[in-house]
Amino acid sequence: MQLALFLIFGGLAAAGAINLLLQRHPINSALSLVVVMMSLAVLYWSLGAEFLAASQVIVYSGAIMVFFVFVIMLLNAGEEERTHGSRAAYIVGFPGAAAIFCLLSFVFLSERHALGSSNIGGYLNHVTSNIAEISTLLFTKLLLPFEVTSILILVAILGAVVLARKEQ
Amino acid sequence: MNSFAAAQVPIAAYLILAAALFSVGVAAFLIKRNLITIFMSIELMLNAVNLTFVAFAHMWHQVSGQIFVFFVMVVAAAEAAVGLAIIIAIFRTRQTLNVDQIDLMKS
Incomplete structure (x- = not known):
């Protein structure tokens, strides 16, 4: 159950994040960010944080993203165009982000036995x-x-x- | 099937997912040229950090990490309100959302 939830919604969150990166139109990016936030709410629930799962849906994907979509509509934001600045950002951005990811995953994987594993729902000490x-x-x-x-x-x-x- | 249903997920897997979301957020922040999309990638990074907080709260069986996430959500809501108001003010004066054309402080 826990593994299935993690695989489905973790994959959905990662796919939504990459879709945010790839889409050119801001409204598509906003909607994929809603997908990321909803799947993160399910992951919070599976980690035993029911209150945070509910407030993630209400505050983030409810209030904040609706606000974003309103501003996109209000300003009539169209597709972004490629410029000189974006080429420099491509050269620095992708290797930099990949370096951050590799460093963090290396640290987490080398400490994975100390970190342990998770049970669905989770439990707190003495409560x-x-x-x-x-x-x-x-x-x-x-x-x-x-x-x-x-x-x-x-x-x-x-x-x-x-x-x-x-x-x- | 029964062993799959009882299978546990290592905490490290949640942390690596959070690291992936964070680095995608960093890449989007650097590559995107639209002001609103850049702002959304900041929200993505905040969410990735929230996931690590919840994972560590689960690992230690403590609730303090979840309370930290609660405060991050409150601050993110305030930040979104102010940030989008600034974006509206910028659009009103410069008529563009492209960050390459908003270069008043560059020269």
């Missing part, structure tokens, strides 16, 4: 429910950071309104 544990921690020990994020959201709303407003 019964995942969401209960998250909310207990969030509203007791991490109350101040949690409240500060609400200020951050408020400032972000104000900033977005000021930036997107028409100049008088």
Whole structure:
């Protein structure tokens, strides 16, 4: 079950990411990013993070990506054209990204026995429910950071309104 | 079939998937010429890092990694709102989304 979920949705996430890279039109890239985020939600669920799986669907693929699609429609963004700058980026970009991937996979593979393997659903130490544990921690020990994020959201709303407003 | 159903996935496989998503995000960030697509590749990189957080939280049987992901999501939502407002402001003044033509600070 765990292996099947990982193979299907991990493959879907990787395919969506590569499709984001290959597509020329921003709306196609946005839709493949939605595919990546939905498959990541399933992977979170299989790793025992049900709350995060739900909020991944609601916040990321719901709110943020709809916002992206709205802006793409609003600005009437068309296909991107190839320019001089993109050739230099091709020369540096692909080997650089491949080097990052090789380095990270080398480290993870050399430590794979210490990392162990995962059971579906997962379990926490000395607790019964995942969401209960998250909310207990969030509203007791991490109350101040949690409240500060609400200020951050408020400032972000104000900033977005000021930036997107028409100049008088 | 029964052994396949009970098969476990190594944590390293999740981490390698996250590394692959992150490097695809880096490549898209460098190669793409459209401002909105570049911004989307940043979101892809954030998601890849979130996957490593959740995988490590699963590995240690602790919830702190999941709380970190929660805060990353909140900050990403705020960042998307401000970033897209900046993109709208740029488009209004320069009438383009191509990053090669947005070079006011270059000269």
